[in-house]
Amino acid sequence: MSLIDEIMDFNQKFVDAEEYEQFFTDKYPEKNLAIVSCMDARILDLLPRALGLKNGDAKVIRNAGALVTHPWGSVMRSLLVAVFEMHVHEIMVIGHYDCGMQELHVPDMLDRMRARGVSDERLEILENAGVDFHKWLTDFDSVEDAIMHSVNMIRKHPLMPSEIKVHGLVIHPITGKLNIVVNGNKI
Ligand SMILES: [Zn+2]
Structure with missing residues (x-):
């Protein structure tokens, strides 16, 4: 069963059993x-x-x-x-x-984006447009x-x-x- 089906199934039982009453x-x-x-x-x-x-x-x-x-x-x-x-x-x-x-390491995350199909060219265009990935992703x-x-x-x-x-x-x-x-x- 997919997650959404599992959740919808549970939800129907939750509402039918009026379990929401405890959360009023x-x-x-x-x-x-x-x-x-x-x-x-x-x-x-x-x-x-x-x-x-x-x-x-x-x-x-x-x-x-x-x-x-x-x-x-x-x-x-x-x-x-x-x-x-x-x-x-x-x-x-x-x-x-x-x-x-x-623990977020911005260069690693950018590598993971590349591995999922984000091109170097696209990253470069964004950087040139003023997106500072280190600042925006806010690792601390x-x-x-x-x-x-x-x-x-x-x-x-x-x-x-x-x-x-x-x-x-x-x-x-x-x-x-x-x-x-x-x-x-x-x-
Ligand atoms: Zn956290």
Whole structure:
């Protein structure tokens, strides 16, 4: 059975059995919290469980590396919508140890693109057009530095109200243990 068939099959049973009832909530996050975290599959369920969050408690935005890389990008837009439209008062950027973006080696990824049919010529055209692959793919050396950078990007955004608390944390992808990088209450 293909994955989509498997999921559709499960979904029909889930809805028929009214299992959704346990998830009832509204669109405003109960804890007035928004989280920016990584797409890593190990923390799909571990992250909310380790933070004691249930369905409805927080807005969660995920991408590769838990990164806020651009002041006018989609993560920042989502955070501003969360603050101005969804009653969010606190933001947590939660990166994790052993992140794929930390180990990302841009030349290797470009090689993998070449192996999948992207020509040197096309890469060159993009580079000449101003695409800096190293910058755009945003590999980082230190997860703490990356989190700090994202926290500052949010805190210093010209549209972000100054009373919004912005925290930075790192989660262990196996134990769920959290370490604080920036405590927004102490800034
Ligand atoms: Zn990651």
